[in-house]
Amino acid sequence: RTLRIGLIPGDGIGKEVIPAGRRVLEALPAYLKLKFEFVDLKAGFEAFEQTGAALPEKTVDILKAECDGALFGAVSSPTQAVKGYSSPIVALRKKLDLYANVRPVKSVMTAVKPIDMVIVRENTEDLYVKEEKTYSGPEGKVAEAIKRISERASFRIATMAGDIAVRRQRLREEGASSIHKSPLVTVTHKSNVLSQTDGLFRAASKSALSAARFNGVTVEEQIVDSMVYKLFRQPEDYDVIVAPNLYGDILSDGAAALVGSLGLVPSANVGEGFAIGEPCHGSAPDIMGKGIANPIATLRSVALMLEFLEEPAAAAKIYAAVDANLEAGVLVTPDLGGTATTEQVVEDILNKL
Amino acid sequence: RTLRIGLIPGDGIGKEVIPAGRRVLEALPAYLKLKFEFVDLKAGFEAFEQTGAALPEKTVDILKAECDGALFGAVSSPTQAVKGYSSPIVALRKKLDLYANVRPVKSVMTAVKPIDMVIVRENTEDLYVKEEKTYSGPEGKVAEAIKRISERASFRIATMAGDIAVRRQRLREEGASSIHKSPLVTVTHKSNVLSQTDGLFRAASKSALSAARFNGVTVEEQIVDSMVYKLFRQPEDYDVIVAPNLYGDILSDGAAALVGSLGLVPSANVGEGFAIGEPCHGSAPDIMGKGIANPIATLRSVALMLEFLEEPAAAAKIYAAVDANLEAGVLVTPDLGGTATTEQVVEDILNKL
Ligand SMILES: CC(C)[C@H](C(=O)O)[C@@H](O)C(=O)O
Ligand SMILES: CC(C)[C@H](C(=O)O)[C@@H](O)C(=O)O
Numbered sequence: 001r002t003l004r005i006g007l008i009p010g011d012g013i014g015k016e017v018i019p020a021g022r023r024v025l026e027a028l029p030a031y032l033k034l035k036f037e038f039v040d041l042k043a044g045f046e047a048f049e050q051t052g053a054a055l056p057e058k059t060v061d062i063l064k065a066e067c068d069g070a071l072f073g074a075v076s077s078p079t080q081a082v083k084g085y086s087s088p089i090v091a092l093r094k095k096l097d098l099y100a101n102v103r104p105v106k107s108v109m110t111a112v113k114p115i116d117m118v119i120v121r122e123n124t125e126d127l128y129v130k131e132e133k134t135y136s137g138p139e140g141k142v143a144e145a146i147k148r149i150s151e152r153a154s155f156r157i158a159t160m161a162g163d164i165a166v167r168r169q170r171l172r173e174e175g176a177s178s179i180h181k182s183p184l185v186t187v188t189h190k191s192n193v194l195s196q197t198d199g200l201f202r203a204a205s206k207s208a209l210s211a212a213r214f215n216g217v218t219v220e221e222q223i224v225d226s227m228v229y230k231l232f233r234q235p236e237d238y239d240v241i242v243a244p245n246l247y248g249d250i251l252s253d254g255a256a257a258l259v260g261s262l263g264l265v266p267s268a269n270v271g272e273g274f275a276i277g278e279p280c281h282g283s284a285p286d287i288m289g290k291g292i293a294n295p296i297a298t299l300r301s302v303a304l305m306l307e308f309l310e311e312p313a314a315a316a317k318i319y320a321a322v323d324a325n326l327e328a329g330v331l332v333t334p335d336l337g338g339t340a341t342t343e344q345v346v347e348d349i350l351n352k353l
Numbered sequence: 354r355t356l357r358i359g360l361i362p363g364d365g366i367g368k369e370v371i372p373a374g375r376r377v378l379e380a381l382p383a384y385l386k387l388k389f390e391f392v393d394l395k396a397g398f399e400a401f402e403q404t405g406a407a408l409p410e411k412t413v414d415i416l417k418a419e420c421d422g423a424l425f426g427a428v429s430s431p432t433q434a435v436k437g438y439s440s441p442i443v444a445l446r447k448k449l450d451l452y453a454n455v456r457p458v459k460s461v462m463t464a465v466k467p468i469d470m471v472i473v474r475e476n477t478e479d480l481y482v483k484e485e486k487t488y489s490g491p492e493g494k495v496a497e498a499i500k501r502i503s504e505r506a507s508f509r510i511a512t513m514a515g516d517i518a519v520r521r522q523r524l525r526e527e528g529a530s531s532i533h534k535s536p537l538v539t540v541t542h543k544s545n546v547l548s549q550t551d552g553l554f555r556a557a558s559k560s561a562l563s564a565a566r567f568n569g570v571t572v573e574e575q576i577v578d579s580m581v582y583k584l585f586r587q588p589e590d591y592d593v594i595v596a597p598n599l600y601g602d603i604l605s606d607g608a609a610a611l612v613g614s615l616g617l618v619p620s621a622n623v624g625e626g627f628a629i630g631e632p633c634h635g636s637a638p639d640i641m642g643k644g645i646a647n648p649i650a651t652l653r654s655v656a657l658m659l660e661f662l663e664e665p666a667a668a669a670k671i672y673a674a675v676d677a678n679l680e681a682g683v684l685v686t687p688d689l690g691g692t693a694t695t696e697q698v699v700e701d702i703l704n705k706l
Contacts, residue, residue: 077545077576087545127500132549140504140557143549147480147500151493190599192430192440196485196496204493223430225606226635232585232610246543250603253578257585282579 002035003309006063006070006276010044010088012283013293014073020295020346021071021277021302024318027350032314039066043088044075044283055088060095063274069305070276071298072269074283086130089269089278093123098269098276099153100160101248102304105255105265114179115258117238118168120161121248122201123269125153128245149197149244154204160270161185161205161242162214168239169216180239185209187221188243188251201244228254256280261335263294264326266301268308275308277301291341294333296322299349321352355388356662359416359423359629363397363441365636366646367426373648373699374424374630374655377671380703385667392419396441397428397636408441413448416627422658423629424651425622429636439483442622442631446476451622451629452506453513454601455657458608458618467532468611470591471521473514474601475554476622478506481598502550502597507557513623514538514558514595515567521592522569533592538562540574541596541604554597581607609633614688616647617679619654621661628661630654644694647686649675652702674705 005025009018025036041059048054054075063070075088092098101121107114131146165183172178187205189198202221209219222230224247230237231251235258243251256265262281269276279297287293303318325331331348332338340348358378362371378389394412401407407428416423428441445451454474460467484499518536525531540558542551555574562572575583577600583590584604588611596604609618615634622629632650640646656671678684684701685691693701 086548090546127543128546130546132547134549134553137503137505140508141553142501142503143553144502145500145547145550147498148495149497150490150495152490155493190480193443193483194480194485194498195439196487197498200487200494200496225602228581228603229606229610229615232607249578250581253582254585254607257582262582 002037003068004037004066006039006041006067008041008043008070009073011046011076012074012285012288014283016293016342017279017295017298018071018073021298023346024299024302027353028314034314048085054085055091069309072276072278076283076285090128093269096271096274098271099124100157100270101267102270103252103267105259107259113236115235116179118164118240119248119252119255120157120164120240120242121252122153122157122245125150126245147197149201151200151204154201155208158205158208158242161240162209162217165217165240179236183217184239185217185219186238186241188224188227188241188247190224192223205242231255263335264296266297266304268304270308275305277305292334293342294335295342295346317353321349324352325349355390356421357390357419359392359394359420361394361396361423362426364399364429365427365638365641367636369646369695370632370648370651371424371426374651376699377652377655380706381667387667398431401438407438408444422662425629425631427636429638443481446622449624449627451624452477453510453623454620455623456605456620458612460612466589468588469532471517471593472601472605472608473517473593473595474605475506475510475598478503479598500550502554504553504557507554508561511558511561511595514593515562515570518570518593532589536570537592538570538572539591539594541577541580541594541600543577545576558595584608616688617649619650619657621657623661628658630658645687646695647688648695648699670706674702677705678702
């Protein structure tokens with residue numbers, strides 16, 4: 001099978017880690033019978049300055065017409081509002097209907113407590129519809145934004161969370177090591193304040209998760225503020241967490257903090273038959289150009305993309321090589337207390353493939 | 354000076370901790386020349402079931418007409434949506450224009466890292482305006498909520514944050530122990546997605562904090578997801594954090610997690626000349642009636658209320674007695690690993706006053 005992958009490095013260290021993602025795909029062992037073709041695509045602040053568009057139409061068109069999946073690096077946000085600029089990754093998720101942002105957070109060597117969870121974030125609506133307006137009131141400016149929650153998107157994302165919980169449980173039964181014995185999905189919301197919007201998310205999620213095929217899955221719920229508290233106090237309790245877009249954004253970063261470095265945490269933006277791998281870190285202007293960005297978040301994002309493109313064996317290869325590198329703990333980048341360069345970590349992981 | 358204090362225990366352990374708050378006020382040493390009168394008021398789910406109103410009008414009227422301040426315990430949220438019920442504390446904050454929720458989080462004995470921060474949360478707007486609607490779309494129900502941010506409320510809350518930073522700095526210069534050397538206010542928002550609403554919060558906050566009297570205060574900003582990450586990774590870096598209502602809600606619980614137990618963390622809802630102390634924990638139905646609720650969050654909330662009622666000496670007395678109890682570490686409740694009852698902890702703290 002030949003997979004055509006769009007490469008969107010974006011800004012800053014995105015340009016240093018996406019090439020690493022390409023290399024790991026090229027280095028996959030031949031018996032997997034996977035071939036890759038790559039197409040370089042633009043997006044981000046630099047693209048905006050060059051072309052006037054943070055997400056050039058061409059990028060979207062090529063992804064839709066030609067690609068099976070993609071890797072997205074990071075984009076830098078301007079520190080002051082810039083007219084006409086808005087985040088390309090948010091637009092991309094919507095344009096390709098990549099309705100789920102999936103973020104597995106697992107501790108290897110780096111955390112005090114064992115953690116093994118996946119955050120499944122709705123990726124298309126909530127406040128991210130970006131419908132805002134500003135008007136002048138008697139006491140100054142007032143701005144409003146719409147938070148939109150639909151039954152359909154909530155049902156769909158909870159279904160994906162349930163499917164992921166079932167898949168993880170199957171892997172455990174096949175021998176994958178895990179701290180969890182049985183599958184759990186925790187639905188996060190704030191329906192004690194937002195009874196209609198978050199109330200709908202809660203109801204649709206519960207209805208989705210009551211499907212017969214989720215019979216063995218325990219379903220719980222947590223109010224978002226209490227979820228952040230528990231995430232920090234008892235992270236080992238959680239298996240799969242499903243949340244509306246904004247809470248999912250916040251929870252994902254909170255979970256990433258638990259495992260030591262954003263440089264370790266992957267994500268995938270997933271739609272029907274399409275997935276974009278995206279490291280959770282940003283463009284990191286402070287370390288850009290130094291060659292010390294941790295490539296692991298990207299390499300794991302490559303693996304995650306492959307999982308959603310139905311190539312679990314290839315994904316498993318990459319995960320195992322990354323884990324072996326981390327367990328050895330020698331060739332690690334400065335964010336983990338090491339002195340290795342991006343290049344050295346990539347070489348080490350390629351050798352372990 | 355005689356202060357008239359409304360007591361609103363609410364539900365669950367609210368009924369066990371608010372009496373402790375009353376006792377500490379009554380036990381304040383005579384040389385402080387403070388007298389207290391108390392008035393018992395209703396609110397919460399039990400009140401709703403008895404009277405049909407979660408926040409009886411009488412409660413609001415008496416607070417407005419007669420009281421200088423109040424103590425609020427906790428209310429239980431029904432596990433299923435109940436028609437006509439909505440959170441009384443949210444309503445109370447709006448009706449009394451208690452525009453700030455102030456939550457100091459400080460480590461004593463309980464945390465791995467030293468922490469000394471105050472979260473200043475806007476308390477009247479954002480998604481908490483609760484303007485929601487639901488309609489039927491072609492693919493099922495759709496619900497929308499308004500997130501409203503005003504220049505006025507943002508300016509006002511940032512000003513309070515600046516004032517708190519200056520006050521904390523003054524106390525440090527007078528010898529209060531602290532991990533911070535200079536005052537810092539961190540403005541939290543998500544203006545990379547919500548350029549108008551959170552953009553307005555950011556701009557109004559920065560404008561408020563550029564006032565001449567805040568000259569010595571460093572002002573920084575953090576995107577909310579990254580703020581949660583940093584809060585978990587580098588909590589010792591933060592002094593005062595100001596945030597819109599919902600992010601403030603989430604950050605407050607995250608910060609509370611850092612110091613070991615919600616049972617330690619106080620808050621105050623503050624308006625012009627009025628303050629309601631409120632422990633951060635909920636009604637805790639699991640331990641209700643067992644006499645083991647930690648009273649410290651409430652006792653610290655009493656002190657915080659006194660600070661905002663311009664009685665810093667009385668507040669300092671209570672803080673010191675609580676710290677002495679925690680430093681001894683003997684008479685502590687089960688949430689902190691001890692075996693003491695609420696009663697024993699209160700007695701110990703009264704003895705230390
Ligand atoms: C850059 C930003 C718009 C984005 C988001 O909020 O979705 C980021 O935080 C993420 O999680 O991918
Ligand atoms: C109970 C709930 C409505 C409330 C809030 O969200 O404000 C609580 O979480 C708090 O922080 O006081």
